[in-house]
Amino acid sequence: MKLNSILTRLAQSTTSNVFLLVLLLFTLSCNAEAADLESGVRGLATRAPAKVTIDGDLAEFADAFCTPINYFHPNRKNRPAQFFYMWDDEAFYAALRTIDQKPANMAPDDRLWEGDGVEWYFDTRRGENFRSKSWTNDGSVHCYWVGLTKTEIKSRFCLRPGYLDAIPKLGVEVASRRTKTGMEVEFKMPWKNFPQFQVKEGEVIAVDAELCYADGGPRVDRFFAYGSPLSVQQPASLAKIQLVDKLEAAHWKNCAAVMMPIRCDTAWSQRTAAHAHAIVTLPPNHNDQVGKVAFRLTDLEGKTLGEFDAQPQVFQADGNFATASATWPNDLAAPGQHHVTAIVYDKDGKELARIAPRLVSTTMSKGY
Numbered sequence: 001m002k003l004n005s006i007l008t009r010l011a012q013s014t015t016s017n018v019f020l021l022v023l024l025l026f027t028l029s030c031n032a033e034a035a036d037l038e039s040g041v042r043g044l045a046t047r048a049p050a051k052v053t054i055d056g057d058l059a060e061f062a063d064a065f066c067t068p069i070n071y072f073h074p075n076r077k078n079r080p081a082q083f084f085y086m087w088d089d090e091a092f093y094a095a096l097r098t099i100d101q102k103p104a105n106m107a108p109d110d111r112l113w114e115g116d117g118v119e120w121y122f123d124t125r126r127g128e129n130f131r132s133k134s135w136t137n138d139g140s141v142h143c144y145w146v147g148l149t150k151t152e153i154k155s156r157f158c159l160r161p162g163y164l165d166a167i168p169k170l171g172v173e174v175a176s177r178r179t180k181t182g183m184e185v186e187f188k189m190p191w192k193n194f195p196q197f198q199v200k201e202g203e204v205i206a207v208d209a210e211l212c213y214a215d216g217g218p219r220v221d222r223f224f225a226y227g228s229p230l231s232v233q234q235p236a237s238l239a240k241i242q243l244v245d246k247l248e249a250a251h252w253k254n255c256a257a258v259m260m261p262i263r264c265d266t267a268w269s270q271r272t273a274a275h276a277h278a279i280v281t282l283p284p285n286h287n288d289q290v291g292k293v294a295f296r297l298t299d300l301e302g303k304t305l306g307e308f309d310a311q312p313q314v315f316q317a318d319g320n321f322a323t324a325s326a327t328w329p330n331d332l333a334a335p336g337q338h339h340v341t342a343i344v345y346d347k348d349g350k351e352l353a354r355i356a357p358r359l360v361s362t363t364m365s366k367g368y
Helices: 003-012 017-033 249-259
Strands: 042-046 065-069 082-089 092-098 117-123 140-149 152-158 172-180 183-190 204-213 221-224 239-244 263-264 275-282 292-299 304-309 313-315 319-331 338-345 351-355
Touching: 042 065, 042 204, 042 249, 065 249, 082 204, 092 117, 092 204, 117 183, 140 172, 140 183, 152 172, 152 204, 249 351, 263 338, 275 292, 275 338, 304 319
Parallel strands: 042 082, 042 239
Antiparallel strands: 065 082, 082 092, 092 183, 117 140, 117 204, 140 152, 172 183, 204 221, 204 239, 263 275, 275 319, 292 304, 292 338, 313 319, 338 351
């Protein structure tokens, strides 16, 4: 509803009830317009604060959109991590926080993917080439940024072999620092490397973020925040990311699957009769908006079999690495004969989003 129309109706109204109703409709309309996302958007980049200093300190990313990854790996001392995404008129900013007891990148400067580090996939092209099947040198880039040279805090950046002319590397910055439990790395990619792209709020680009693990030697594992190893071959595997001012409640429906990925399994050793186990990642910097997560089991016709509240647990306080989990008896829902959906509620009990298990192979070997 347009503002002029609302004002006209207010002027004609003499009852407080009508006034309050119209005011509420106006507020809801404004919020809906502010939160609109384009079709297919799966993630966000939130507006950066007034000044971003690339120094390895992630303080500027405190309110940034985040995709936690690898919380379900059995090696929680070396695998969980968090990717953050921001933008302003000058640049796109990304950051990484890891839990890692053996941070190292022993690779030469032109093969940074062979050690601990980030493979970064980025597409700003417009028109039919956007998220096409081919990497080109006209607005898409596959690159690498790492915080280490061997075990020394010495950040590095390189482009993918075969695409060394993808961008001129103008103003690219990487900085890192050690933490008590791992590493923090910041990355800045100025928009001037993509002269055909006109940055503004609401624009949609494509991104995937891959974290490589080496454990002090060559690469032994990898994990993708949005896609899978298919992203290496084609930008069509990348996720649509929208540039927004801030994370809104209405954004959760589109983005919760990468903010709060879930996994279901049955432990191989149990003290009770067989139970299934579900776990959901809690967002490190927007967890205050989550009131409850419940896992709903439905049969293959959609009938509800049961609903189980997830209990939160912080497994690493530094960086706020936390999950929530629930269990239920296997006899309630036989494998292959049911679906699991995580339902996220806000503090007032209003539903924010629904999340399904991610049926994508994302690591060094096929399988999920």
